[in-house]
């Protein structure tokens with residue numbers, strides 16, 4: 285049986301396919317409870333510190349409402365509020381937090397920060413997005429795919445855009461873990477990191493999944509069940525906006541590209557926030573194939589499930 289008590293979520297590489305399936309099953313249970321308005325008080329007496337170096341709508345709302353609904357006390361901490369890295373080292377902050385709270389969520393720049401928080405706090409730490417990974421988003425994405433298709437194994441998901449960003453990286457891990465077919469479609473300049481690509485290939489070998497890098501959008505989306513995209517310039521990369529527009533214009537998800545899958549049941553996903561008219565057209569994100577609002581809602585169910593699994 286799967287037991288995740290006390291575990292952190294830092295990259296998703298540290299979770300087995302069985303553990304991810306367990307989290308997804310629990311997410312569906314949590315969603316049914318929410319629909320039936322069943323109230324549980326699973327986190328009474330518990331506290332969650334939520335540290336934000338970057339802005340957030342969904343991740344903050346998901347963690348904060350999920351934790352509070354279960355009777356816990358979430359604490360929002362921006363870097364205007366606490367000493368983190370500047371006047372006090374990450375290690376010292378982590379050790380103090382670990383003495384006072386039951387869990388920590390971190391959203392920010394460096395992957396090393398979230399890893400140091402986990403190492404020195406001794407309590408479960410959840411990666412709410414770094415420059416490199418966004419694992420809680422991928423849990424919601426997998427849940428949404430499973431909700432639509434009834435399975436994950438064998439599903440083809442194509443990521444269009446910046447093949448080196450946190451979403452491209454985390455989707456590669458999630459798809460490899462779950463035996464899916466993942467295609468990153470990006471220009472040469474934005475190909476995935478070679479080391480992570482190799483690691484994920486090893487994972488995919490074991491699960492029956494595949495990972496492919498493809499520069500040509502029309503070839504990439506052939507037979508796709510899911511087309512996924514994300515902003516062209518991520519938080520912290522605002523200075524790269526013009527260059528990215530130039531590089532990624534041919535990788536926009538529009539109706540013409542959606543048709544090229546050759547399947548009528550293909551869905552569109554986006555972690556959001558989206559820049560309509562850039563990485564995706566208004567028609568596609570507002571169209572029938574778009575599942576982005578279910579996907580956003582599923583952030584909350586998957587995050588609640590993650591906290592139930594790791595804190596109880």
Ligand code: CP
Nearest residue numbers: 340341342343555556
């Ligand atoms: N998808 C996502 O993480 O959204 P926020 O940046 O609003 O949290």
Ligand code: NVA
Nearest residue numbers: 449514518519555556
């Ligand atoms: N790649 C985006 C994801 C936002 C949820 C960013 O890092 O800004």
